[in-house]
Amino acid sequence: MAEPVVIAENLTKVYKMGEVEVHALRGLSLQIFKGEVVSIMGPSGSGKSTLMNILGCLDHPTSGRYILDGEEVSHLRDDQLAEIRNRKVGFIFQSFNLLGRQTALANVELPLRYAGITSGRKERARQSLIAVGLENRLYHKPTELSGGQQQRVAIARALVNNPAIIMADEPTGNLDSKVGQEIMDLLLSLNRERGTTLIIVTHDPKIAAQTQRVIRIRDGVVDETPVADRASMEAA
Amino acid sequence: MSLFQAFIEALESLNSNKLRSGLTILGIVIGVAAVIAMLAIGRGAQDSITGAISGIGTNLLFVFSGNEQANLRNIRPLTIQDAEAIGDPFLAPHVAAVAPFIQSGNVIVAAGGEQTRTSLGGVTPTYFQVRNFRVAEGEEINQEHLLGRASVALLGVEVAEKLFGRREGLVGETIRIEGQPFRVIGVMEEKGGSSFGSQDDVVLIPMTTARTRIIRRSTINRVDLILVQAVSARDVPQAAEEVAAILRERHRTEVGADDFTILSQQDFLQTVDTILGVFTTFLGGIAAISLLVGGIGIMNIMLVSVSERTREIGLRKALGARKRDILIQFLTESSLLSLIGGLIGILLGWLIAYIVGQVAAATGNAFTPAVGLDAILLATITSTVIGLFFGIYPANRAANLEPVEALRYE
Numbered sequence A: 001m002a003e004p005v006v007i008a009e010n011l012t013k014v015y016k017m018g019e020v021e022v023h024a025l026r027g028l029s030l031q032i033f034k035g036e037v038v039s040i041m042g043p044s045g046s047g048k049s050t051l052m053n054i055l056g057c058l059d060h061p062t063s064g065r066y067i068l069d070g071e072e073v074s075h076l077r078d079d080q081l082a083e084i085r086n087r088k089v090g091f092i093f094q095s096f097n098l099l100g101r102q103t104a105l106a107n108v109e110l111p112l113r114y115a116g117i118t119s120g121r122k123e124r125a126r127q128s129l130i131a132v133g134l135e136n137r138l139y140h141k142p143t144e145l146s147g148g149q150q151q152r153v154a155i156a157r158a159l160v161n162n163p164a165i166i167m168a169d170e171p172t173g174n175l176d177s178k179v180g181q182e183i184m185d186l187l188l189s190l191n192r193e194r195g196t197t198l199i200i201v202t203h204d205p206k207i208a209a210q211t212q213r214v215i216r217i218r219d220g221v222v223d224e225t226p227v228a229d230r231a232s233m234e235a236a
Numbered sequence B: 001m002s003l004f005q006a007f008i009e010a011l012e013s014l015n016s017n018k019l020r021s022g023l024t025i026l027g028i029v030i031g032v033a034a035v036i037a038m039l040a041i042g043r044g045a046q047d048s049i050t051g052a053i054s055g056i057g058t059n060l061l062f063v064f065s066g067n068e069q070a071n072l073r074n075i076r077p078l079t080i081q082d083a084e085a086i087g088d089p090f091l092a093p094h095v096a097a098v099a100p101f102i103q104s105g106n107v108i109v110a111a112g113g114e115q116t117r118t119s120l121g122g123v124t125p126t127y128f129q130v131r132n133f134r135v136a137e138g139e140e141i142n143q144e145h146l147l148g149r150a151s152v153a154l155l156g157v158e159v160a161e162k163l164f165g166r167r168e169g170l171v172g173e174t175i176r177i178e179g180q181p182f183r184v185i186g187v188m189e190e191k192g193g194s195s196f197g198s199q200d201d202v203v204l205i206p207m208t209t210a211r212t213r214i215i216r217r218s219t220i221n222r223v224d225l226i227l228v229q230a231v232s233a234r235d236v237p238q239a240a241e242e243v244a245a246i247l248r249e250r251h252r253t254e255v256g257a258d259d260f261t262i263l264s265q266q267d268f269l270q271t272v273d274t275i276l277g278v279f280t281t282f283l284g285g286i287a288a289i290s291l292l293v294g295g296i297g298i299m300n301i302m303l304v305s306v307s308e309r310t311r312e313i314g315l316r317k318a319l320g321a322r323k324r325d326i327l328i329q330f331l332t333e334s335s336l337l338s339l340i341g342g343l344i345g346i347l348l349g350w351l352i353a354y355i356v357g358q359v360a361a362a363t364g365n366a367f368t369p370a371v372g373l374d375a376i377l378l379a380t381i382t383s384t385v386i387g388l389f390f391g392i393y394p395a396n397r398a399a400n401l402e403p404v405e406a407l408r409y410e
């Protein structure tokens, strides 16, 4: 059995809005294994993004334990979380989130800068862009790229630090289905070639069908844990 | 992220919003330009005035009638006899020379078809020693001229140029002062302009002649000013004491109610320093206010920039930026903004000082504004510090944004 990259135990998240408390997560537990491609589905407001924020170390859970890549991170300070994000997590957003003033290359370089890497940054960023098929767009700015190309830049950026896990919150949500499928193909090929662990939040059953395991979330807890899928993954 | 990268990114960011950056730094530009120009002009003026005061002569005391400090009803004018008494080596051993002087600031002088208005001085032979005046041609006014009330005149070069169109070969010419004929006995060496106006726009005649024929005074022996030269710089205070004692005795003044004033060149210099100090403080205050306003402008625009870039900040945090990185990014931006304003301000201030210098030269009050290295350093450091200081609050706000909230921000 592959070792787990993500171990979440009894995660809760409560948002306080004045008097009202919103329980976005209510004791959610899950494990995700190295090299796995997992999709997270669930109705709107079920807590998918909240979960992704916690798994991506962008936010603290209200309670519960979270171990990422063998490291307990639930109680780390903000700056320590920043470092974990930088080294272990790659983010892909629905709205790409590229810096508009910067070239594709500079955008991809950004995580390396925050990692304090001083030499060979450009080359690594270039390799990463080549891996997503953008070797001809190194010096384009986001406004000079199509939506699909922008998302490829974002993927190159997520890859560049060789993270343990890539988290994508509705990565195809802003793209038409054809381009969305291209992005999905790219992500799957990266998983095949590099063994990158992928967690993809999606509303699209066609996208979910291409992943090895679907985690369904309802009202802040996992709906069911399909053990059978784990067996099929081991076989793969 | 290294400081150098932060610097490059800040430049890029400011550059992407040139107009806004430009307008933001105006306050700093104006404040710094004011400081630089003010210091340069003040220093130039000080040098020039100091030079002018020293140029009057050496180790001088100026004695005139009246006393601003005391409220006096019965003021006796200074007279020739007062001057003679001061000149007595037994009464005033520390006095080297005495030159009484009467003056009219505005007389009509004519020669041939030309006519001009100038200032007229009635002098004694010692005047030339005391004031360091030399003639370029001809002779000085001497004792014979004085005793004979001779109708002779010495011309300043400016008057000579105006009347004759030249400054040489004028000895023996005739001029008319207030309609009365005078023979030119010489032309004085050029003195050059000073902060007090041209010293070459003047005609000197014997004091006796002036008193009887041109400048009529209520008291016949009255003089406007007595110039006293001390034996040496060290003797100036003692000479002043002696002069005061003589005048008190002669004017029978009550204790503490002198009806005359004695100022040394040192006193004048101090007065100039005081006036320039007030001027500097005043303009310095204006500059400080402008810098403050400029700083607040920077803070304002940085706050706008932080909220505009909330998503960007969220993204940077998601990619691994720590609080410190964001803080440095925005502080670099604000201090760079301010520093650029400061540098432009230095150039502008320099330009202003230069133009003021040119205008002064054109109007005959030559002085050279001096932009010192200290002023440049001061302005550079001050503007950077202002940017840092007023950037702290916005930068802190940016650094403390929650990444999740920031990423969701529209």
Ligand SMILES: Nc1ncnc2c1ncn2[C@@H]1O[C@H](COP(=O)(O)OP(=O)(O)OP(=O)(O)O)[C@@H](O)[C@H]1O
Pocket: A015, A016, A017, A022, A023, A024, A042, A043, A044, A045, A046, A047, A048, A049, A050, A051
């Ligand atoms: N910052 C917040 N403050 C208060 N409540 C919040 C906040 N963020 C999320 N919530 C609430 O938590 C619940 C879960 O939100 P979440 O964004 O995780 O849903 P989701 O599954 O991602 O939905 P969607 O599919 O629409 O993106 C919702 O009820 C939402 O209103």
Ligand SMILES: [Mg+2]
Pocket: A048, A049, A050
């Ligand atoms: Mg969501």
